Amino acid sequence: MKRSAGVLRSLVLFFILGSLVFCPVSEGATELSVFAAASMTESMTRVAEEYGKLVPDVTIVYKFRLQRNAETQIEQGAECDLFISAGQKQMNELDVSAGPKVNKTGLDFVKPGTRFNIVSNKVVLIVPKGRNTKGISDFRDVTTDKVSLVALGNSDVPVGQYSEEVYRNIGLWDQMKEMNRITYGSNVKEVLSQVAAAAVDCGVVYGTDAASAADRVEVVAHAPEGSHRPIVYPAAVMRATRKPVEAAAFASFLQSPQCAAIFESYGFSKPGK
Amino acid sequence: MDLFPLYNSLRVAAISTVITFFTGIAAAYYIAKTPRVVKGILDCVLTLPMVLPPTVVGFFLLKTIGPLGPVGSRVLELFGARLVMVWYSAIFATTIVTFPLMYRTARGAFEAFDETLLYSGQTLGLSNTYLFWRVIMPNCRQGILAGTVLAFARALGEYGATTMVTGYIPGRTATISTSVYQFWREGNDALAYRWVAVNLIISAAVLIVVNLLENRYRQPKRAAKDVLSDEEDVVRS
Numbered sequence: 458m459k460r461s462a463g464v465l466r467s468l469v470l471f472f473i474l475g476s477l478v479f480c481p482v483s484e485g486a487t488e489l490s491v492f493a494a495a496s497m498t499e500s501m502t503r504v505a506e507e508y509g510k511l512v513p514d515v516t517i518v519y520k521f522r523l524q525r526n527a528e529t530q531i532e533q534g535a536e537c538d539l540f541i542s543a544g545q546k547q548m549n550e551l552d553v554s555a556g557p558k559v560n561k562t563g564l565d566f567v568k569p570g571t572r573f574n575i576v577s578n579k580v581v582l583i584v585p586k587g588r589n590t591k592g593i594s595d596f597r598d599v600t601t602d603k604v605s606l607v608a609l610g611n612s613d614v615p616v617g618q619y620s621e622e623v624y625r626n627i628g629l630w631d632q633m634k635e636m637n638r639i640t641y642g643s644n645v646k647e648v649l650s651q652v653a654a655a656a657v658d659c660g661v662v663y664g665t666d667a668a669s670a671a672d673r674v675e676v677v678a679h680a681p682e683g684s685h686r687p688i689v690y691p692a693a694v695m696r697a698t699r700k701p702v703e704a705a706a707f708a709s710f711l712q713s714p715q716c717a718a719i720f721e722s723y724g725f726s727k728p729g730k
Numbered sequence: 731m732d733l734f735p736l737y738n739s740l741r742v743a744a745i746s747t748v749i750t751f752f753t754g755i756a757a758a759y760y761i762a763k764t765p766r767v768v769k770g771i772l773d774c775v776l777t778l779p780m781v782l783p784p785t786v787v788g789f790f791l792l793k794t795i796g797p798l799g800p801v802g803s804r805v806l807e808l809f810g811a812r813l814v815m816v817w818y819s820a821i822f823a824t825t826i827v828t829f830p831l832m833y834r835t836a837r838g839a840f841e842a843f844d845e846t847l848l849y850s851g852q853t854l855g856l857s858n859t860y861l862f863w864r865v866i867m868p869n870c871r872q873g874i875l876a877g878t879v880l881a882f883a884r885a886l887g888e889y890g891a892t893t894m895v896t897g898y899i900p901g902r903t904a905t906i907s908t909s910v911y912q913f914w915r916e917g918n919d920a921l922a923y924r925w926v927a928v929n930l931i932i933s934a935a936v937l938i939v940v941n942l943l944e945n946r947y948r949q950p951k952r953a954a955k956d957v958l959s960d961e962e963d964v965v966r967s
Contacts, residue, residue, distance in 0.1 A: 583739055613915045640815060640897030655797035656814045
Protein backbone atom coordinates (compact mmCIF):
# COMPACT_ATOMS: atom_id res chain seq x y z
CA MET A 458 0.00 0.00 0.00
CA LYS A 459 2.71 2.42 1.01
CA ARG A 460 4.60 1.75 -2.15
CA SER A 461 1.61 2.26 -4.41
CA ALA A 462 0.88 5.57 -2.71
CA GLY A 463 4.43 6.64 -3.54
CA VAL A 464 3.98 5.62 -7.14
CA LEU A 465 0.74 7.57 -7.29
CA ARG A 466 2.36 10.63 -5.82
CA SER A 467 5.20 10.57 -8.31
CA LEU A 468 2.74 10.07 -11.16
CA VAL A 469 0.77 13.09 -10.08
CA LEU A 470 3.97 15.10 -9.78
CA PHE A 471 5.01 13.91 -13.21
CA PHE A 472 1.80 15.12 -14.79
CA ILE A 473 1.93 18.47 -13.05
CA LEU A 474 5.51 19.04 -14.15
CA GLY A 475 4.65 17.79 -17.62
CA SER A 476 1.77 20.17 -18.04
CA LEU A 477 3.98 23.04 -16.85
CA VAL A 478 6.59 22.20 -19.46
CA PHE A 479 4.10 21.88 -22.28
CA CYS A 480 1.84 24.77 -21.45
CA PRO A 481 2.16 27.46 -24.10
CA VAL A 482 4.41 30.26 -22.97
CA SER A 483 3.04 33.62 -23.91
CA GLU A 484 5.88 35.87 -24.96
CA GLY A 485 3.69 38.29 -26.84
CA ALA A 486 5.05 36.83 -30.09
CA THR A 487 2.70 36.13 -32.99
CA GLU A 488 3.06 32.72 -34.57
CA LEU A 489 2.55 32.49 -38.29
CA SER A 490 1.81 28.97 -39.47
CA VAL A 491 3.26 28.30 -42.93
CA PHE A 492 2.72 25.05 -44.85
CA ALA A 493 5.52 24.73 -47.39
CA ALA A 494 6.67 22.18 -49.94
CA ALA A 495 9.32 19.77 -48.67
CA SER A 496 11.79 20.97 -51.30
CA MET A 497 11.83 24.39 -49.66
CA THR A 498 12.88 23.15 -46.22
CA GLU A 499 16.40 24.62 -46.18
CA SER A 500 15.71 27.87 -48.02
CA MET A 501 12.57 28.66 -46.05
CA THR A 502 14.37 28.02 -42.78
CA ARG A 503 16.97 30.59 -43.85
CA VAL A 504 14.19 32.99 -44.84
CA ALA A 505 12.60 32.63 -41.40
CA GLU A 506 15.92 33.44 -39.75
CA GLU A 507 16.27 36.60 -41.82
CA TYR A 508 12.67 37.54 -41.15
CA GLY A 509 13.23 37.05 -37.44
CA LYS A 510 15.94 39.72 -37.54
CA LEU A 511 13.65 42.07 -39.38
CA VAL A 512 10.41 41.45 -37.49
CA PRO A 513 11.35 39.93 -34.14
CA ASP A 514 7.82 39.72 -32.73
CA VAL A 515 6.58 37.32 -35.43
CA THR A 516 7.67 33.69 -35.29
CA ILE A 517 7.35 31.62 -38.44
CA VAL A 518 6.30 28.02 -37.76
CA TYR A 519 6.72 25.70 -40.73
CA LYS A 520 5.16 22.45 -41.67
CA PHE A 521 7.10 20.69 -44.40
CA ARG A 522 6.85 17.20 -45.78
CA LEU A 523 3.13 16.90 -45.95
CA GLN A 524 2.35 17.82 -49.47
CA ARG A 525 -0.81 15.88 -50.11
CA ASN A 526 -1.65 16.03 -46.46
CA ALA A 527 -1.20 19.79 -46.49
CA GLU A 528 -4.24 20.25 -48.72
CA THR A 529 -6.19 17.63 -46.83
CA GLN A 530 -5.29 19.24 -43.56
CA ILE A 531 -6.21 22.70 -44.77
CA GLU A 532 -9.50 21.33 -46.10
CA GLN A 533 -10.15 19.82 -42.72
CA GLY A 534 -9.48 23.08 -40.98
CA ALA A 535 -5.84 22.89 -39.87
CA GLU A 536 -4.51 26.26 -38.84
CA CYS A 537 -2.52 27.57 -41.78
CA ASP A 538 -1.87 31.22 -42.54
CA LEU A 539 0.25 30.88 -45.66
CA PHE A 540 0.44 27.91 -48.01
CA ILE A 541 3.30 27.34 -50.44
CA SER A 542 2.98 24.42 -52.83
CA ALA A 543 5.48 22.88 -55.24
CA GLY A 544 2.85 22.79 -57.98
CA GLN A 545 -0.05 24.85 -59.28
CA LYS A 546 -2.35 21.81 -59.08
CA GLN A 547 -2.39 21.66 -55.30
CA MET A 548 -3.00 25.39 -55.00
CA ASN A 549 -5.71 25.34 -57.68
CA GLU A 550 -7.59 22.73 -55.68
CA LEU A 551 -7.92 25.24 -52.87
CA ASP A 552 -8.42 28.33 -55.01
CA VAL A 553 -11.91 28.86 -56.37
CA SER A 554 -10.76 31.69 -58.63
CA ALA A 555 -8.66 29.18 -60.60
CA GLY A 556 -11.89 28.10 -62.32
CA PRO A 557 -14.05 24.99 -62.10
CA LYS A 558 -11.83 23.05 -64.52
CA VAL A 559 -8.94 22.78 -62.08
CA ASN A 560 -10.87 23.45 -58.88
CA LYS A 561 -13.33 20.59 -59.19
CA THR A 562 -14.59 20.50 -55.64
CA GLY A 563 -15.21 24.23 -55.36
CA LEU A 564 -13.04 24.59 -52.28
CA ASP A 565 -12.49 28.24 -51.46
CA PHE A 566 -9.57 28.56 -49.07
CA VAL A 567 -7.34 31.09 -50.79
CA LYS A 568 -7.73 34.70 -49.79
CA PRO A 569 -8.52 36.56 -53.04
CA GLY A 570 -5.68 38.59 -54.51
CA THR A 571 -2.95 37.10 -52.33
CA ARG A 572 -1.72 34.36 -54.66
CA PHE A 573 1.70 34.82 -56.24
CA ASN A 574 4.47 32.71 -57.73
CA ILE A 575 7.43 32.48 -55.44
CA VAL A 576 10.17 30.52 -57.27
CA SER A 577 10.73 27.97 -60.03
CA ASN A 578 12.69 24.72 -60.14
CA LYS A 579 14.24 22.06 -62.44
CA VAL A 580 13.89 18.26 -62.64
CA VAL A 581 17.13 16.25 -62.52
CA LEU A 582 18.32 12.65 -62.44
CA ILE A 583 20.64 11.86 -59.56
CA VAL A 584 22.86 8.94 -58.55
CA PRO A 585 24.65 8.21 -55.24
CA LYS A 586 27.90 10.16 -55.23
CA GLY A 587 30.94 8.14 -56.32
CA ARG A 588 28.91 4.96 -56.85
CA ASN A 589 27.80 5.40 -60.43
CA THR A 590 29.73 2.33 -61.53
CA LYS A 591 27.38 1.50 -64.40
CA GLY A 592 27.69 4.98 -65.84
CA ILE A 593 24.08 6.18 -65.67
CA SER A 594 24.01 9.42 -67.62
CA ASP A 595 20.57 9.87 -69.11
CA PHE A 596 16.89 9.71 -68.14
CA ARG A 597 16.55 6.99 -70.79
CA ASP A 598 18.98 4.69 -68.96
CA VAL A 599 16.28 3.54 -66.53
CA THR A 600 15.01 0.84 -68.89
CA THR A 601 18.51 -0.48 -69.65
CA ASP A 602 20.68 -2.92 -67.70
CA LYS A 603 22.40 -0.01 -65.99
CA VAL A 604 19.46 0.42 -63.64
CA SER A 605 17.63 -2.14 -61.55
CA LEU A 606 15.75 0.29 -59.33
CA VAL A 607 14.79 3.92 -59.65
CA ALA A 608 13.19 6.09 -56.95
CA LEU A 609 10.45 8.48 -58.00
CA GLY A 610 8.04 10.64 -56.07
CA ASN A 611 4.54 9.29 -55.62
CA SER A 612 1.89 10.35 -58.12
CA ASP A 613 0.22 12.55 -55.51
CA VAL A 614 3.26 14.75 -54.87
CA PRO A 615 4.43 17.33 -57.40
CA VAL A 616 7.86 15.76 -57.96
CA GLY A 617 6.16 12.48 -58.83
CA GLN A 618 3.88 14.18 -61.31
CA TYR A 619 6.78 15.93 -63.02
CA SER A 620 8.80 12.70 -63.17
CA GLU A 621 5.87 10.89 -64.75
CA GLU A 622 5.44 13.71 -67.24
CA VAL A 623 9.11 13.55 -68.24
CA TYR A 624 8.97 9.78 -68.70
CA ARG A 625 5.71 9.93 -70.62
CA ASN A 626 7.25 12.51 -72.91
CA ILE A 627 10.30 10.40 -73.69
CA GLY A 628 7.99 7.40 -74.09
CA LEU A 629 9.33 5.13 -71.37
CA TRP A 630 6.64 5.39 -68.66
CA ASP A 631 4.61 2.29 -69.48
CA GLN A 632 7.69 0.17 -69.99
CA MET A 633 9.14 1.30 -66.65
CA LYS A 634 5.93 0.45 -64.84
CA GLU A 635 5.76 -2.99 -66.43
CA MET A 636 9.36 -3.68 -65.42
CA ASN A 637 8.50 -3.03 -61.73
CA ARG A 638 11.55 -0.87 -61.44
CA ILE A 639 10.08 2.06 -59.61
CA THR A 640 9.93 2.58 -55.87
CA TYR A 641 7.58 5.39 -54.92
CA GLY A 642 8.62 7.82 -52.21
CA SER A 643 6.10 9.83 -50.21
CA ASN A 644 7.95 13.04 -50.94
CA VAL A 645 11.00 14.38 -52.67
CA LYS A 646 13.20 14.17 -49.56
CA GLU A 647 12.49 10.46 -49.29
CA VAL A 648 13.61 9.94 -52.88
CA LEU A 649 16.74 11.94 -52.11
CA SER A 650 17.49 9.87 -48.98
CA GLN A 651 17.03 6.62 -50.86
CA VAL A 652 19.50 7.69 -53.53
CA ALA A 653 21.95 9.08 -50.96
CA ALA A 654 21.84 5.75 -49.10
CA ALA A 655 22.51 3.95 -52.41
CA ALA A 656 19.37 1.90 -51.76
CA VAL A 657 18.42 2.60 -55.39
CA ASP A 658 20.54 3.17 -58.50
CA CYS A 659 19.12 6.57 -59.34
CA GLY A 660 16.21 8.88 -58.65
CA VAL A 661 14.41 11.90 -59.96
CA VAL A 662 14.32 15.01 -57.77
CA TYR A 663 14.39 18.77 -58.09
CA GLY A 664 17.59 20.64 -58.86
CA THR A 665 17.34 22.27 -55.44
CA ASP A 666 17.31 18.95 -53.60
CA ALA A 667 20.31 17.75 -55.54
CA ALA A 668 22.09 21.01 -54.63
CA SER A 669 21.22 20.58 -50.95
CA ALA A 670 22.83 17.13 -50.84
CA ALA A 671 25.74 17.76 -53.22
CA ASP A 672 28.06 15.86 -50.86
CA ARG A 673 25.98 12.67 -51.14
CA VAL A 674 24.42 12.69 -54.60
CA GLU A 675 25.49 13.64 -58.10
CA VAL A 676 23.38 15.15 -60.88
CA VAL A 677 23.90 13.14 -64.08
CA ALA A 678 21.18 14.60 -66.29
CA HIS A 679 18.68 17.43 -66.56
CA ALA A 680 15.21 16.65 -67.87
CA PRO A 681 15.05 17.33 -71.63
CA GLU A 682 13.87 20.83 -72.52
CA GLY A 683 10.08 21.00 -72.69
CA SER A 684 9.55 17.47 -71.30
CA HIS A 685 7.58 18.82 -68.36
CA ARG A 686 5.53 21.87 -67.48
CA PRO A 687 7.51 24.70 -65.95
CA ILE A 688 7.81 24.08 -62.22
CA VAL A 689 6.44 27.09 -60.46
CA TYR A 690 5.79 27.30 -56.74
CA PRO A 691 2.64 29.26 -55.93
CA ALA A 692 2.00 30.79 -52.53
CA ALA A 693 -1.13 32.33 -51.06
CA VAL A 694 -2.53 33.61 -47.81
CA MET A 695 -5.35 31.44 -46.52
CA ARG A 696 -8.80 32.91 -46.18
CA ALA A 697 -9.23 31.53 -42.67
CA THR A 698 -6.12 33.20 -41.28
CA ARG A 699 -6.54 35.05 -38.03
CA LYS A 700 -3.41 37.08 -38.70
CA PRO A 701 -4.04 38.63 -42.14
CA VAL A 702 -1.74 41.59 -41.59
CA GLU A 703 1.24 39.53 -40.45
CA ALA A 704 0.66 36.98 -43.19
CA ALA A 705 0.53 39.66 -45.89
CA ALA A 706 3.72 41.23 -44.53
CA PHE A 707 5.54 37.92 -44.65
CA ALA A 708 4.21 37.26 -48.15
CA SER A 709 5.60 40.53 -49.41
CA PHE A 710 8.92 39.78 -47.71
CA LEU A 711 9.02 36.52 -49.68
CA GLN A 712 8.88 38.58 -52.90
CA SER A 713 11.70 40.91 -51.88
CA PRO A 714 15.12 40.90 -53.60
CA GLN A 715 16.62 39.73 -50.31
CA CYS A 716 14.59 36.51 -50.45
CA ALA A 717 15.21 36.08 -54.18
CA ALA A 718 18.93 36.00 -53.39
CA ILE A 719 18.38 33.39 -50.67
CA PHE A 720 16.28 31.21 -52.97
CA GLU A 721 18.87 31.43 -55.73
CA SER A 722 21.60 30.34 -53.37
CA TYR A 723 19.61 27.14 -52.80
CA GLY A 724 19.27 26.34 -56.49
CA PHE A 725 15.89 27.91 -57.27
CA SER A 726 15.36 30.33 -60.14
CA LYS A 727 13.09 33.33 -60.44
CA PRO A 728 9.53 32.42 -61.39
CA GLY A 729 8.53 33.36 -64.91
CA LYS A 730 5.48 35.58 -64.78
CA MET B 731 -7.12 -6.66 -58.11
CA ASP B 732 -3.47 -7.61 -58.08
CA LEU B 733 -3.04 -10.04 -55.20
CA PHE B 734 0.72 -9.67 -54.91
CA PRO B 735 0.58 -7.61 -51.66
CA LEU B 736 -1.40 -10.41 -49.97
CA TYR B 737 1.06 -13.06 -51.05
CA ASN B 738 4.03 -10.90 -50.08
CA SER B 739 2.60 -9.96 -46.66
CA LEU B 740 1.79 -13.57 -45.85
CA ARG B 741 5.21 -14.89 -46.78
CA VAL B 742 6.99 -12.11 -44.89
CA ALA B 743 4.81 -12.61 -41.80
CA ALA B 744 5.12 -16.42 -41.94
CA ILE B 745 8.89 -16.46 -42.27
CA SER B 746 9.48 -13.85 -39.62
CA THR B 747 7.10 -15.66 -37.26
CA VAL B 748 9.06 -18.90 -37.68
CA ILE B 749 12.28 -17.01 -36.95
CA THR B 750 10.91 -15.23 -33.88
CA PHE B 751 9.27 -18.43 -32.66
CA PHE B 752 12.62 -20.18 -32.24
CA THR B 753 14.79 -17.20 -31.36
CA GLY B 754 12.18 -15.77 -28.98
CA ILE B 755 11.70 -19.06 -27.14
CA ALA B 756 15.44 -19.72 -26.96
CA ALA B 757 16.10 -16.23 -25.61
CA ALA B 758 13.23 -16.49 -23.12
CA TYR B 759 14.33 -19.94 -21.91
CA TYR B 760 17.94 -19.04 -21.31
CA ILE B 761 17.31 -15.54 -19.98
CA ALA B 762 14.70 -16.76 -17.49
CA LYS B 763 17.54 -18.71 -15.84
CA THR B 764 20.07 -15.88 -15.61
CA PRO B 765 20.75 -13.82 -12.46
CA ARG B 766 18.52 -10.85 -11.81
CA VAL B 767 20.85 -8.08 -12.94
CA VAL B 768 21.78 -9.77 -16.20
CA LYS B 769 18.13 -10.53 -16.78
CA GLY B 770 17.19 -6.89 -16.28
CA ILE B 771 19.75 -5.65 -18.75
CA LEU B 772 19.02 -8.25 -21.43
CA ASP B 773 15.32 -7.78 -20.94
CA CYS B 774 15.62 -4.08 -21.57
CA VAL B 775 17.75 -4.52 -24.70
CA LEU B 776 15.55 -7.23 -26.18
CA THR B 777 12.30 -5.43 -25.48
CA LEU B 778 13.46 -2.12 -26.93
CA PRO B 779 12.18 -2.78 -30.46
CA MET B 780 8.67 -3.10 -29.03
CA VAL B 781 8.64 0.34 -27.45
CA LEU B 782 10.75 2.16 -30.02
CA PRO B 783 8.91 3.73 -32.94
CA PRO B 784 9.25 1.38 -35.93
CA THR B 785 10.86 4.21 -37.87
CA VAL B 786 13.80 4.12 -35.45
CA VAL B 787 14.18 0.41 -36.11
CA GLY B 788 13.98 1.13 -39.83
CA PHE B 789 16.61 3.81 -39.53
CA PHE B 790 19.06 1.54 -37.71
CA LEU B 791 18.39 -1.22 -40.21
CA LEU B 792 19.05 1.07 -43.17
CA LYS B 793 22.28 2.25 -41.58
CA THR B 794 23.36 -1.36 -40.99
CA ILE B 795 22.15 -3.37 -43.97
CA GLY B 796 21.94 -0.51 -46.48
CA PRO B 797 24.51 -0.59 -49.31
CA LEU B 798 26.64 1.92 -47.39
CA GLY B 799 26.25 0.23 -43.99
CA PRO B 800 28.81 -2.13 -42.43
CA VAL B 801 26.79 -5.29 -43.14
CA GLY B 802 25.09 -4.22 -46.34
CA SER B 803 28.29 -3.11 -48.04
CA ARG B 804 30.03 -6.43 -47.27
CA VAL B 805 27.11 -8.50 -48.54
CA LEU B 806 26.99 -6.36 -51.66
CA GLU B 807 30.71 -6.91 -52.18
CA LEU B 808 30.64 -10.66 -51.56
CA PHE B 809 27.35 -11.68 -53.15
CA GLY B 810 26.40 -8.66 -55.23
CA ALA B 811 23.04 -8.64 -53.46
CA ARG B 812 21.28 -5.63 -52.01
CA LEU B 813 19.66 -6.24 -48.65
CA VAL B 814 17.31 -3.27 -48.88
CA MET B 815 14.55 -2.55 -51.40
CA VAL B 816 13.96 -6.28 -51.94
CA TRP B 817 11.04 -8.32 -50.61
CA TYR B 818 13.05 -10.11 -47.94
CA SER B 819 14.22 -6.80 -46.44
CA ALA B 820 10.80 -6.78 -44.81
CA ILE B 821 11.71 -9.99 -42.97
CA PHE B 822 14.56 -8.24 -41.17
CA ALA B 823 12.26 -5.40 -40.19
CA THR B 824 9.32 -7.53 -39.03
CA THR B 825 11.54 -10.03 -37.21
CA ILE B 826 13.10 -7.31 -35.10
CA VAL B 827 9.77 -5.63 -34.38
CA THR B 828 7.96 -8.87 -33.49
CA PHE B 829 10.76 -10.54 -31.52
CA PRO B 830 9.91 -8.85 -28.18
CA LEU B 831 6.29 -10.03 -28.40
CA MET B 832 7.36 -13.65 -28.66
CA TYR B 833 10.18 -13.28 -26.18
CA ARG B 834 8.14 -11.56 -23.47
CA THR B 835 5.09 -13.79 -23.62
CA ALA B 836 7.24 -16.92 -23.72
CA ARG B 837 9.34 -15.72 -20.79
CA GLY B 838 6.23 -15.02 -18.77
CA ALA B 839 5.07 -18.55 -19.46
CA PHE B 840 8.43 -20.07 -18.50
CA GLU B 841 8.51 -18.13 -15.27
CA ALA B 842 5.02 -19.32 -14.36
CA PHE B 843 6.04 -22.91 -15.06
CA ASP B 844 5.89 -25.17 -12.01
CA GLU B 845 9.45 -26.43 -11.64
CA THR B 846 8.52 -29.42 -9.50
CA LEU B 847 7.32 -31.02 -12.73
CA LEU B 848 10.82 -30.58 -14.12
CA TYR B 849 12.41 -32.12 -11.02
CA SER B 850 10.02 -35.04 -11.08
CA GLY B 851 10.99 -35.62 -14.70
CA GLN B 852 14.65 -35.54 -13.77
CA THR B 853 14.12 -38.10 -11.02
CA LEU B 854 12.63 -40.31 -13.72
CA GLY B 855 15.88 -39.96 -15.69
CA LEU B 856 14.38 -38.06 -18.62
CA SER B 857 16.77 -36.07 -20.83
CA ASN B 858 16.70 -32.27 -20.82
CA THR B 859 15.66 -32.18 -24.47
CA TYR B 860 12.76 -34.49 -23.76
CA LEU B 861 11.78 -32.48 -20.72
CA PHE B 862 11.89 -29.23 -22.68
CA TRP B 863 9.77 -30.41 -25.59
CA ARG B 864 7.43 -32.79 -23.77
CA VAL B 865 7.04 -31.20 -20.34
CA ILE B 866 7.92 -27.51 -20.39
CA MET B 867 6.56 -26.62 -23.83
CA PRO B 868 3.13 -28.27 -23.41
CA ASN B 869 2.75 -26.61 -20.03
CA CYS B 870 3.64 -23.20 -21.43
CA ARG B 871 1.55 -23.80 -24.50
CA GLN B 872 -0.85 -20.94 -24.00
CA GLY B 873 1.80 -18.27 -23.51
CA ILE B 874 3.79 -19.50 -26.45
CA LEU B 875 0.74 -19.74 -28.66
CA ALA B 876 -0.31 -16.24 -27.69
CA GLY B 877 3.19 -14.95 -28.44
CA THR B 878 3.25 -16.63 -31.83
CA VAL B 879 -0.11 -15.24 -32.83
CA LEU B 880 0.77 -11.77 -31.60
CA ALA B 881 4.03 -11.93 -33.53
CA PHE B 882 2.30 -13.06 -36.70
CA ALA B 883 -0.39 -10.42 -36.45
CA ARG B 884 2.13 -7.70 -35.74
CA ALA B 885 4.31 -8.85 -38.65
CA LEU B 886 1.31 -8.71 -40.95
CA GLY B 887 0.53 -5.17 -39.92
CA GLU B 888 4.08 -3.81 -39.66
CA TYR B 889 4.40 -0.62 -41.63
CA GLY B 890 7.02 1.85 -40.36
CA ALA B 891 10.23 -0.15 -40.40
CA THR B 892 9.13 -2.17 -43.43
CA THR B 893 8.43 0.80 -45.63
CA MET B 894 11.81 2.31 -44.78
CA VAL B 895 13.79 -0.72 -45.85
CA THR B 896 11.63 -1.90 -48.75
CA GLY B 897 10.30 1.31 -50.24
CA TYR B 898 7.15 0.76 -52.25
CA ILE B 899 7.76 -1.20 -55.43
CA PRO B 900 4.52 -2.56 -56.91
CA GLY B 901 4.86 -6.25 -57.67
CA ARG B 902 8.13 -6.55 -55.76
CA THR B 903 8.03 -5.21 -52.22
CA ALA B 904 4.45 -4.01 -51.78
CA THR B 905 2.74 -5.41 -48.67
CA ILE B 906 -0.87 -5.03 -47.60
CA SER B 907 -0.11 -2.21 -45.19
CA THR B 908 2.12 -0.29 -47.59
CA SER B 909 -0.49 -0.77 -50.34
CA VAL B 910 -3.28 0.65 -48.21
CA TYR B 911 -1.16 3.71 -47.54
CA GLN B 912 -0.21 4.03 -51.20
CA PHE B 913 -3.78 3.72 -52.48
CA TRP B 914 -4.98 6.23 -49.93
CA ARG B 915 -2.30 8.66 -51.06
CA GLU B 916 -3.24 8.16 -54.68
CA GLY B 917 -6.83 8.92 -53.75
CA ASN B 918 -7.80 5.39 -54.84
CA ASP B 919 -10.16 4.80 -51.94
CA ALA B 920 -11.96 1.90 -53.63
CA LEU B 921 -8.80 -0.18 -53.77
CA ALA B 922 -7.73 0.95 -50.31
CA TYR B 923 -11.07 -0.26 -48.92
CA ARG B 924 -10.63 -3.64 -50.57
CA TRP B 925 -7.25 -4.12 -48.96
CA VAL B 926 -8.61 -2.95 -45.64
CA ALA B 927 -11.27 -5.64 -46.01
CA VAL B 928 -8.62 -8.26 -46.80
CA ASN B 929 -6.74 -7.20 -43.70
CA LEU B 930 -9.83 -7.39 -41.52
CA ILE B 931 -10.65 -10.86 -42.79
CA ILE B 932 -7.15 -12.17 -42.12
CA SER B 933 -7.02 -10.63 -38.65
CA ALA B 934 -10.45 -12.01 -37.74
CA ALA B 935 -9.45 -15.43 -39.08
CA VAL B 936 -6.29 -15.43 -36.98
CA LEU B 937 -8.23 -14.57 -33.85
CA ILE B 938 -10.84 -17.25 -34.51
CA VAL B 939 -8.10 -19.85 -35.02
CA VAL B 940 -6.56 -18.84 -31.69
CA ASN B 941 -9.85 -19.24 -29.88
CA LEU B 942 -10.47 -22.62 -31.48
CA LEU B 943 -6.99 -23.80 -30.57
CA GLU B 944 -7.43 -22.70 -26.97
CA ASN B 945 -10.70 -24.59 -26.68
CA ARG B 946 -9.20 -27.68 -28.23
CA TYR B 947 -6.28 -27.65 -25.86
CA ARG B 948 -8.48 -27.33 -22.82
CA GLN B 949 -10.27 -30.57 -23.53
CA PRO B 950 -7.32 -32.98 -23.24
CA LYS B 951 -6.91 -31.84 -19.61
CA ARG B 952 -10.43 -32.98 -18.88
CA ALA B 953 -9.72 -36.18 -20.73
CA ALA B 954 -6.66 -36.70 -18.55
CA LYS B 955 -8.79 -36.32 -15.44
CA ASP B 956 -11.19 -38.91 -16.79
CA VAL B 957 -8.31 -41.30 -17.29
CA LEU B 958 -7.21 -40.69 -13.73
CA SER B 959 -10.63 -41.36 -12.31
CA ASP B 960 -10.83 -44.50 -14.42
CA GLU B 961 -7.57 -45.64 -12.89
CA GLU B 962 -8.89 -44.88 -9.46
CA ASP B 963 -11.86 -47.05 -10.26
CA VAL B 964 -9.52 -49.82 -11.34
CA VAL B 965 -7.55 -49.49 -8.13
CA ARG B 966 -10.73 -49.56 -6.08
CA SER B 967 -12.11 -52.58 -7.77
